[in-house]
Amino acid sequence: MTPGPDRARLEAQLAVFGLTEFRPGQREVIEAVLAGSDCLCVMPTGGGKSLCYQLPGLMLNGLTLVVSPLIALMKDQVDQLLARRLPVTFINSTLTTAEQYERLDRMAAGQYRLVYVVPERFRSARFLEAVRKAGIKLLAIDEAHCISQWGHDFRPDYARLGHFRRLLGNPTTIALTATATDAVRRDIVEQLQLRDPRTFITGFARPNLHYEVQFPRTERQKSEMLVRFLRSAKGAGIVYASTRKKTEEVAALIAQEVGRASAAYHAGLAPDQRRAAQEAFMGGEVEIITATTAFGMGIDKPDVRFVVHYNLPGTLEGYYQEAGRAGRDGKPSHCLLLYAPSDRFIQEFFIESAYPGREHVAAVYEFLRRSDENPIQLTQQEIKERLGLPVGAEGIGTCEQLLESAGVLERLMASENLASVRIDSDLPTLVDLLPRQAKVRRQVVRAVERIVGDRRQEMVYFRPRDLLQACQLDQAAVTAALRELNALEVFTYVPPFRGRAIRMLRRDARFDELQIDFEAHERLKAAEYDKLNRVIRFALSRSCRQQEILRYFGDPRESPCGHCDNCRRDGRHDALPAATPEANDNVLTAVRIALSGIARTSQSHRRCGKNLIAQMLCGSDSAKVKKLGLDRLSTFGLLAHLGQSDVAALIDALVAAGLAQQVEIGPRRPVLELTALGSEVMKGAGTPEFDLPAPADLMWKLRRDRPGEAVGNGASAESAAEVDLPMADPELLAALERWRREQCSDSGLPPHYVLPNAALEAIARRLPRSLDELATVKGIGPAKLKRYGDELLRIVSGGSEASKDAPALPARQSLPLAPIVPAASEDGRGDSPPSLAPMGPPAPVSVLATRHPARQPPHYWTWRLLTSGFSAEECMAARQIDREALLDHLLRAVEEGWPVKAEWCLGPALLAALEKVVRDGEPERIRPLLPDLPGGTRYEEVQLFLKCRRCSPARAE
Secondary structure (H helix, E strand, C coil), X not given: CCHHHHHHHHHHHHHHHCCCCCCCCHHHHHHHHHCXXXXXXXXXXXXXXXHHHHHHHHHCCCEEEEECCCHHHHHHHHHHHHHCCCCEEEXXXXXXXXXXXXXHHHHHCCCCXXXXXXXXXXXXXXXXXXXHHHCEEEEEECCHHHHCCCCCCCCHHHHCHHHHHHHXXXXXXXXXXXXXCHHHHHHHXXXXXXXXXXXXXXXXXXXXXXXXXXXXXXXHHXXXXXXXXXXXXXXXXXXXXXXXXXXXXXXXXXXXXXXXXXXXXXXXXXXXXXXXXXXXXXXXXXXXXXXXXXXXXXXXXXCEEEXXXXXXXXXXXXXXXXXXXXXXXXXXXXXXXXXXXXXXXXXXXXXXXXXXXXXXXHHHHHHHHCCCCCCECCCHHHHHHHHCCCCXXXXXXXXXXXXXXXXXXXXXXXXXXXXXXXXXXXXXXXXXXXXXXXXXXXXXXXXXXXXXXXXCCCCEEECHHHHHHHHCCCHHHHHHHHHXXXXXXXEEEECCCCCEEEEECCCCCCHHHCCCCHHHHHXXXXXXXXXXXXXXXXXXXXXXXXXXXXXXXXXXXXXXXXXXXXXXXXXXXXXXXXXXXXXXXXXXXXXXXXXXXXXXXXXXXXXXXXHHHHHHHHCCCCHHHXXXXXXXXXXXXXXXXXXXXXXXXXXXXXXXXXXXXXXXXXXXXXXXXXXXXXXXXXXXXXXXXXXXCCCHHHHHHHHHCCCCCCCHXXXXXXXXXXXXXXXXXXXXXXXHHHHHHXXXXXXXXXXXXXXXXXXXXXXHHHCCCCHHHHHCCCCCCHHHHHHHHHXXXXXXXXXXXXXXXXXXXXXXXXXCEEEEECCECCCCCCECCCEEEECCCCCCCHHHHHCCHHHCXXXXXXXXXXXXXXXXXXXXXXXCCCHHHXXXXXXXXXXXXXXXXXXXXXXXXXXXXXXXXXXXXXXXXXXXXXXXXXXXXXXXHHHHHHHHHHCCHHHHC
16 A cells, blocks of 8 residues: 555545544554554553454455454444444344344345454354355454453453464454553464564553542541542542442442432343443433443443542453543543552452362362263352352352363353254264164264364354254154264264353363363462552552553553642642652661561461551550460561551552562462562662552651661661660569550550550660650650650659659540450451450440440540540541541530530630630521631531530530
8 A cells, every 4th residue: 555545545434434533543553454464452442442443344345353242332333333324233142043144144245344243153153154255354353352361351252263263264353452461462462373463552541531549448438538529529420349239338328428310230130220220321310320340341431520449450451441431532530449458358359269279170070070961051150059169150160161171071152042063073974983774863964064064173053943954854853863973972962051051071080180280270360469469559659640551551651641649649748759668768667677577477387468467567465466476576566656557558568569479378368478579678688679659648657757676687777776785674674564554554555556665675775864865766756755755754764663653644534445456357357457445434424334335436436535635646546537537526426415625626726716706606607607717727627616615614624
């Protein structure tokens, strides 16, 4: 083709589709296809992939066959093209048999330029014959990642397309996908055996999408974040959740708290319910749809203004594909991910369920080979339920796949009430294998051979009545003959059936004799964990979100997008330096402590998961930590200045950074171990080169606070100097420990929160004489210095007797609070962030005495800490809540009649301003006060002040 005329011709063809110009990358792909080159096109959802085969299909003289798994999408595309009077159609199971055959005949006659089909259609001999007659010019394979087992949506029928492509004479082929990593791209090329393919990766930059990640600490906080976002978000949107149950819960939450029209969509609903929900959303009757990943493939709604991921998706491919359904009209749209570390457990469960262990595969094999049926018409869910295996239905499918690879069974798919037959012999005819007196069988074999033709060694589908007509025999005689012919090793007949079925090929082999590549199975499983770590790394990353996505898909871009949350970050973290471990010794020390903690649990043969290691590093008093002896490890309590959820997030970041990895040592028992890089970083070997993808608030805490001790070669000069100090005074150390126990009894806080062991020992060795000297002790920050400094100095100066006479802190009341202990998470997988467990209600508030101690509401524990003398900032840190939640808790406390003082969380300036405004009488309305108050005053602060003001002075005291 010469550049000038062909470019002009291409421009002219655009008008056929109602377009005036190509999108980025489209022209280059189309020119390569028209030149006869095989192509691999990686272009995101909404990037214009369909034009890359539709336009060449109309220009080429012959048939373009489009393979797609999405029946709804192919119908939409065909309807759009038919509206432009273009010669296209589709053939799938939504048509009657007569309609299918009519379209096959018209295709064979050359009356169509484009024909859309599902991959299962290639099983039909009649379909393949019609394609051969039509003369295929272009084979377009959409959703091509389904070919690869390294992709996120592998489908066996896609894996057979390479074989069928060869049967059709290797026509020019374009494989298209919206999500393909380098490994998936290589696998697509290999499976299809493309000839020197041109690879195009383009269009992943979506300048109209605003990517944002928020980090809720609890499930309640996640719900509040979602409600707050949906109340302000305009237009239509999708909220993705990871499970059917969570989808229903989120839909109920939206209906109750947001008040917008919404619907739920997941695979557990009846087809009519799913269709009604989808149509209501597409038609605008419903603004918000909450869904699992079952919703969205092929959905082309251009005005989706936001996509929220309530749970972490399992892969970055899945996230980008789902988030990419927002803003397909090019207008600004919002993509919000609510990432909680516990979301990882859900995805790990999915991975474990999809990749069952050897013992589960053996159980499935023993069950199937003892079945009297053949084929065995049981669904994967039915097999799971009969065996009671702790894997999902997808895991049963994996077991079947592995057994199929070992040659003991084959999986069958119903093909519209068709029967199937396979001849595994190169003999001209099987008649010679039958005795001469077997006239009926010989007659049936000849008819079957005419149906099969040259398609030996593969299943050929046909209508049973066609075989009856060819044999000129009654049904009973043909059925009996086929049953007898099945005894031949080279002849396989499968009658029509509904749904899925399994045909056993061997039942005599013991499981341990089967050749199953479990190593490859484990590699696929490890690849899924890598993908999970990659999407976590994306969530925790502080670099441009869009750049992260572009790099992942091999479409690098130099400049940041400028509009994601990281590019436009505001607030207190703006003034901080770049968040790299090398930039701050405190961060690197915390990293080495965490890595050392992982290493210590492995070396001591107490291999642990993330939550136990986090508890150990925080110095938890939990029974399990003590039972395993984790409190005797040298790293116990060294990160006590952080919350357990912070340490868990730090460990997640280590895994995402490739410094640690999670391995399975038993069913549902993942443990952590160091990688080679992690070992080097822990030991301080050379300059550590890694990025720590931790949330910004955690990085701020790591930079600000110094861990209790340094580890390995990364120890600070202060810890090195500590070696020259004398041994700790045992009497002084005992006095300090008694003092700490008193503080714990008064406050209900665990020992490590008051002061970690390392800090007590350092005081007993250094014997500080001033607040400045005390401030150099690691573990004593400004807040603890202010609260405990004078008392600690009195204990040091007075020795072991000082603590006996030391006065109690005047600001505290002695309230019977229990220590902070980790509570079991909802799913039983691990420990949630610390929560206060009560020993009993305080005497002054009789209303609380009627409640069971374990059922006290969250605002009760906030109120208890504040009544004990803790400041608002200390309370928020201990309870892991923000100021909005603090105010909400106090307002609830006031409403329940508990004594609350406004000065607990309102500063003097604000209190004075409020007093001035209401001096002449309390106004009936609160909101008009806000303009007259200091900037940034919250409505809730005014409300709290007025509620507290109504209380009598005596009661307030």
